[in-house]
Amino acid sequence: MTRLNKPARAAAGPVVERLDAAALRGGEPFTILYGPGAGDIFVDTAYQVCRLEEALWRLLRAEGYERIVFSSTDHPVYFRDTASRDLSRPGGRPSPARTGGGAGRPVMRTPGMRGPMGTLRVTGGPALAPREESAPLPAPVSAPGVSDPFAVMTLKGYLSRREHRTAVVFAHAEGTLRHYRAERELAGAMDSWTDEHGNGNLWLMVFRRPDLNEVARFVESCHAYPALEALIRQQAGRPGRPGTARIDYPPAAEVERLVHAVRLRTGLPVADWRELDGVVKAMGSHPRTASAWKAWLEHLGDTPGAALGAAAVRASVPGATAGDPRGPWERLEAMPGLDVVRERFEQLRAEVETVRALHAGGRAGHFEPPSLHLVFTGNPGTGKTTVARLVGEIYRDLGLLERGHVVEAKMSDLVASFVGRTSELTEATIDSALDGVLFIDEAYGLSDQRDGFGDEAIQALLARMENDRARLVVIVAGYPDKMREFLEANPGLRSRFAEDNILRFPDYPPPVLHSIALGRLRERGALPAPETETRLLRIVSEMHRTRDEFFGNARDMRTLADAVFARWSHRVRGRVDEPVAPDDLPERYRDYLERPAPDPARLLAELDAYVGLRPVREVLTGLANRQRLRQAHGTGELTPPHLLFTGPPGTGKTSVARLVGTLFRDLGLLRKGHVVQASRATLVGAYLGETARLVRAAVQEALDGVLFIDEAYSLVSDVRHGGYGKEAIDTLVLEMEQWRGRLSVIVAGYPHEMDTFLASNAGLASRFTEHVPFPHYGLDDLLEILRRMAADQGYTLDPEVPRHAGEWLRVVRRADPAGFGNARTVRKLLELMEARLADRFARGGAEAEAEAFTRFLPGDVPPPPY
Numbered sequence: 046m047t048r049l050n051k052p053a054r055a056a057a058g059p060v061v062e063r064l065d066a067a068a069l070r071g072g073e074p075f076t077i078l079y080g081p082g083a084g085d086i087f088v089d090t091a092y093q094v095c096r097l098e099e100a101l102w103r104l105l106r107a108e109g110y111e112r113i114v115f116s117s118t119d120h121p122v123y124f125r126d127t128a129s130r131d132l133s134r135p136g137g138r139p140s141p142a143r144t145g146g147g148a149g150r151p152v153m154r155t156p157g158m159r160g161p162m163g164t165l166r167v168t169g170g171p172a173l174a175p176r177e178e179s180a181p182l183p184a185p186v187s188a189p190g191v192s193d194p195f196a197v198m199t200l201k202g203y204l205s206r207r208e209h210r211t212a213v214v215f216a217h218a219e220g221t222l223r224h225y226r227a228e229r230e231l232a233g234a235m236d237s238w239t240d241e242h243g244n245g246n247l248w249l250m251v252f253r254r255p256d257l258n259e260v261a262r263f264v265e266s267c268h269a270y271p272a273l274e275a276l277i278r279q280q281a282g283r284p285g286r287p288g289t290a291r292i293d294y295p296p297a298a299e300v301e302r303l304v305h306a307v308r309l310r311t312g313l314p315v316a317d318w319r320e321l322d323g324v325v326k327a328m329g330s331h332p333r334t335a336s337a338w339k340a341w342l343e344h345l346g347d348t349p350g351a352a353l354g355a356a357a358v359r360a361s362v363p364g365a366t367a368g369d370p371r372g373p374w375e376r377l378e379a380m381p382g383l384d385v386v387r388e389r390f391e392q393l394r395a396e397v398e399t400v401r402a403l404h405a406g407g408r409a410g411h412f413e414p415p416s417l418h419l420v421f422t423g424n425p426g427t428g429k430t431t432v433a434r435l436v437g438e439i440y441r442d443l444g445l446l447e448r449g450h451v452v453e454a455k456m457s458d459l460v461a462s463f464v465g466r467t468s469e470l471t472e473a474t475i476d477s478a479l480d481g482v483l484f485i486d487e488a489y490g491l492s493d494q495r496d497g498f499g500d501e502a503i504q505a506l507l508a509r510m511e512n513d514r515a516r517l518v519v520i521v522a523g524y525p526d527k528m529r530e531f532l533e534a535n536p537g538l539r540s541r542f543a544e545d546n547i548l549r550f551p552d553y554p555p556p557v558l559h560s561i562a563l564g565r566l567r568e569r570g571a572l573p574a575p576e577t578e579t580r581l582l583r584i585v586s587e588m589h590r591t592r593d594e595f596f597g598n599a600r601d602m603r604t605l606a607d608a609v610f611a612r613w614s615h616r617v618r619g620r621v622d623e624p625v626a627p628d629d630l631p632e633r634y635r636d637y638l639e640r641p642a643p644d645p646a647r648l649l650a651e652l653d654a655y656v657g658l659r660p661v662r663e664v665l666t667g668l669a670n671r672q673r674l675r676q677a678h679g680t681g682e683l684t685p686p687h688l689l690f691t692g693p694p695g696t697g698k699t700s701v702a703r704l705v706g707t708l709f710r711d712l713g714l715l716r717k718g719h720v721v722q723a724s725r726a727t728l729v730g731a732y733l734g735e736t737a738r739l740v741r742a743a744v745q746e747a748l749d750g751v752l753f754i755d756e757a758y759s760l761v762s763d764v765r766h767g768g769y770g771k772e773a774i775d776t777l778v779l780e781m782e783q784w785r786g787r788l789s790v791i792v793a794g795y796p797h798e799m800d801t802f803l804a805s806n807a808g809l810a811s812r813f814t815e816h817v818p819f820p821h822y823g824l825d826d827l828l829e830i831l832r833r834m835a836a837d838q839g840y841t842l843d844p845e846v847p848r849h850a851g852e853w854l855r856v857v858r859r860a861d862p863a864g865f866g867n868a869r870t871v872r873k874l875l876e877l878m879e880a881r882l883a884d885r886f887a888r889g890g891a892e893a894e895a896e897a898f899t900r901f902l903p904g905d906v907p908p909p910p911y
Contacts, residue, residue: 059091062299062447064104065290069249073288074242075235075276076249079260080476082292083253085334088302094339097251098125098216102181110212110247114203115185117217118224121196122188125181132209133188193227201234204246211246218250219263228269239272256476257281257289258469281472285512291476295338296448297329297441303338304328304353313346316354320370324358330437330450331362332477373438380428381557386548390439393417397443416543417445418510420532421522423550426598429522432550433484440482440518447480447516454483456490459502467498471505479516488521489531500535507537524594525549553598555586561599565606566625571613574624580638581609584630587637591716591749591787605634636716639676651704655697656833657826664817665708672712684786685714687812689803690793692819695867698793701817702753709751709789716787719750725759728773736769740776748784753791758798761805771805778808822867827854830871838879841900849906850874856909874906881905 064087068076087100095103098115102125105113112132115123124130191199203211215221225231238248250273252260258281264274280286295303304325307313315321328338341361345351355370371379377387396415417440421429434451441449458474461467475483485491491499491506510519521528521542532538532547553561559582566573573581588601597604613629630638649669652662672683688705690698703720710718723743730736743752754760760770781790792813794802803810822830828847835842853874858865866873882905886898 059089059093059103060107061087061089061100061104062296063087063292064100066104066108068288068290069105069108069247071288072243073276073280074239074248075273075288076247077252077257077260077277077280077289078249078292079252079254079257079289080291080293081255081332082294082334083251084336085292085295086336086339088295088299088306088335090302092302092306094303094306098185098214099181101214101216101249101251102126105212105214105247105249110210112203112209112211113214114200114211115214115216116196116200116221117215118220120185120187121193122191122199123185124188125185127182127186130186130188133203193225194230197225197227197230197234201237204238204248205241205244207244207246213246213248215250218252219254222264222267222270222273228267232270232272235270235272239276251292256291256469256473257286258472291479293479294332294448295329295335296480297326299335300329300338301325303335304342307339307342307346308353311343311346313342314352316352316356320355321353323370323372324353324355326438326441326449327355327358327362330441330448330481332450333362373435373442377432377435377439380431382551382553383428383432386432386550389545389548390436392545394439394443397445416541416546417514417518418542418546419518419520420528420542420547421520421550422525422528422547423522424524424552424592424594424596424598426596426600426602427550427552428599429550430484430486433482433520433522436518436520437482446482446518450478450481452478452481452483454478454485456487459485459491459506460498462498467501468505471502472509475506475509475513475517479513482518482520484520484522487523487527489523489527492531492534503535503538507535507541510541526594552589552592552596555582555589558585558589558598558602561602562606565603566610569606569610570621571610571625573609574626577625577627577629580627580630581605583639584634584637587716591637593745593748608634639713649708651707652701655700656829657822658697658701658819660818660820661697661701664815665705668815669708669712672714676713683712683714685709685789686815687781687790688792689799689813689816690791690819691796691799691816692793693795693821693865693867695869695871696819696822697868698819699753699755701819702751702791702793705789705791706751715749715751715789717749719747721747721750721752723752723754724756725762725770725773728754728777729760729769731769733769733772736772737776740773741780744777744780744784744788748787751789751791753793755793757792758794758802761802774806774809778806778812781812782808821865824851824854827851827867827871830868831875834872834875835901838875839899840879843900843902845903846901846906849903850878853906853909856911860911877907878905881907 063082064078068078083097086094086096088094089100089103102113106126112129113125114129114133115125117123124133188199200213204213222231242248252263254260254263257277261274261277261281264270264277277289280289304313304321308315342353345353345357351357374390377383377390393415419436421432423429430453433453437446437449437451439449440446452474454474459467459471461470491503506519509517519541521531523531532542559578562581562585563573563578584605585602588596588605608631609625609629612631613625616626616629617623649662649665652658652665668683668686675683690702692698699722702722706715706718706720708718709715721743728736728739728743730739760773762770777790781788790812792799792802796818803813828851831847831850832842854870857870878901882898882901885905889898
């Protein structure tokens with residue numbers, strides 16, 4: 046990729062870096078130039094400002110072309126130098142290098158044409174020898190009275206002859222191809238030239254289109270030039286695209302020459318000569334034509350008091366770094382927490398500097414640079430995009446990239462919504478990044494495309510990463526796990542990104558996050574009071590402690606600071622000298638602050654609505670008291686415990702699990718306190734590897750809350766038969782440890798079966814330290830539950846009903862003790878009683894009053910089923 050060992054080509058005069066002479070040597074029937082710079086002005090190494098035709102003329106002359114002929118709609122045949130014109134006249138003296146004879150008798154310029162004297166042509170005087178010229182004429186010299194059909198024959202004749210090395214140039218190819226009044230003849234000439242090329246002559250066309258596929262689409266729309274269209278489409282898909290070249294925006298070296306050319310001509314002042322290099326580099330990395338820069342510089346020079354400097358460029362170029370006097374290495378050094386990233390770039394710099402020294406001493410041959418494509422993994426807001434922009438500057442300063450600009454591509458820049466368009470879209474985006482960096486954030490979106498178009502983009506990207514490795518650096522970024530899956534989705538991706546170039550961007554620690562939030566407030570002119578700074582640190586620390594994979598780091602800090610600023614500005618209005626007070630902290634962030642110790646009696650009041658849960662209340666009261674004690678002593682908060690609920694069905698385990706989430710939230714043990722219910726059906730997959738993913742997904746959903754697994758013993762029911770329940774338990778144990786402090790897991794089931802569950806993994810017993818028993822309800826408790834359930838539905842009980850209902854419950858429990866459902870069985874009894882009440886109501890006829898049937902009578906209690 047580096048040009049360290051590339052020998053310089055001897056040039057006949059000033060050159061323009063954007064015009065690649067290698068395209069002229071492709072050996073193809075047509076040389077195609079295109080790109081955003083095709084209609085631009087150019088500043089050569091002699092500081093001459095010229096237009097495209099002049100620049101092309103110099104390039105072609107330097108490549109040894111003796112006769113350079115231009116053609117356009119207005120001027121079918123014209124020249125930019127007298128030597129080319131003279132060589133095109135009848136009897137024009139041939140170059141000694143191509144033929145040994147002198148000028149012969151004047152003949153028709155186009156083979157096959159005949160006049161009154163056959164092929165002889167009457168001339169007005171002797172032919173003049175061509176003169177050596179070092180610069181094109183300021184204005185084109187046209188061949189007078191040439192019609193389009195005759196022009197085609199003339200140009201074809203020039204190309205077919207070998208006595209003078211000839212280049213035919215369509216500098217405005219779109220207009221020439223679209224409006225030529227001899228389409229059929231021109232198409233025929235192209236067909237013939239496609240078959241006959243190879244004699245050292247050249248047919249060059251310049252299209253003002255951004256990419257080669259756009260050129261192909263334009264030629265196709267002409268419906269006249271199939272040979273040209275076929276060649277362009279073929280070249281678009283070939284490695285290196287021989288015979289084609291993209292004319293890009295001006296690099297920094299050309300921009301610098303433009304600056305001095307305008308400065309010397311207009312007297313444009315420079316604000317600070319020490320920062321001019323950085324200013325020029327910032328200009329050169331921005332996608333703007335030399336014409337636009339020239340107009341801007343001239344306008345700046347005409348503005349009283351204005352000068353070229355960082356401030357002026359910063360105002361003109363969005364996101365320009367010209368205002369920062371530090372170089373890219375200094376800015377990278379100032380970014381916290383990126384030691385691994387800095388170390389990798391230091392290694393690269395050392396390698397490049399070593400290679401330079403070896404080449405200077407003649408001790409090294411061909412230099413193949415290390416892989417430069419990068420993978421950035423990390424959460425949002427960790428500096429990935431900022432570092433990607435710095436990479437462009439770093440690689441440019443190391444001589445690995447020409448411009449070092451960064452193109453930040455979205456999925457819509459790479460993937461189309463219909464077949465056949467994606468590769469063209471990707472190619473165009475890559476073209477815009479040539480000589481710089483293509484940065485694709487959340488790149489796994491390419492492999493997640495269900496319609497398959499993402500894979501089409503990946504294939505195009507892989508090809509260009511290899512074919513344009515000297516001009517293109519690709520950086521892909523995203524969440525660590527998803528980027529790992531992305532690289533594994535295609536074998537070619539892993540081979541393009543070296544293992545050493547997969548760089549992890551860690552989350553910022555709380556002190557750094559705190560400084561970012563404070564810096565944002567101060568940047569906006571708001572000064573926090575000391576107490577506000579202290580509370581902000583608590584908020585930031587808790588946000589960091591409870592962060593998930595989507596935590597936004599610096600991005601979230603800016604959001605926090607902006608929310609504080611909005612609340613502060615609403616309070617102070619115009620009194621901007623007032624500091625930011627603690628009351629200016631938004632409500633949604635106050636959940637992160639330490640809460641005052643709540644009264645356990647108030648927290649557990651909701652348990653009073655449940656019957657027969659005294660053992661549960663005792664355990665939870667003990668937890669609440671321990672938390673209050675720690676807060677009083679300032680010894681830190683308890684870690685939310687994992688709980689084991691044991692008891693038969695219908696004893697309130699699920700309802701209490703929901704209360705535990707609220708209790709732990711109010712105690713400050715969990716930030717959200719929501720409850721996620723899971724079971725074997727939602728945790729155990731059907732094939733190897735699926736179970737672990739399901740368990741991790743359930744844990745992620747429950748973070749900062751409670752994961753409740755009822756009948757947890759069912760997870761081990763298939764262990765002896767090689768099922769995946771053991772994988773679920775093993776994964777659960779690992780997740781409980783990883784998310785300690787942010788998750789409470791509650792497992793529930795029958796006492797004996799739960800003992801089996803705990804014995805299935807050595808890590809379970811030590812993690813479920815709090816056992817909460819849910820005993821069978823006594824008869825009085827069951828009857829109280831019946832009364833409350835009936836009341837909830839608007840019914841009352843006759844005084845004799847509890848006696849009959851109690852007998853029914855005793856018989857059912859005695860007949861099937863293990864299957865007795867406690868509150869669930871009570872609910873079943875209530876449904877049976879309501880059915881008998883409904884029958885009684887129906888027998889009452891039309892005169893029956895609904896109010897008379899809101900009271901259960903002894904006869905509404907069914908007889909025991911056994």
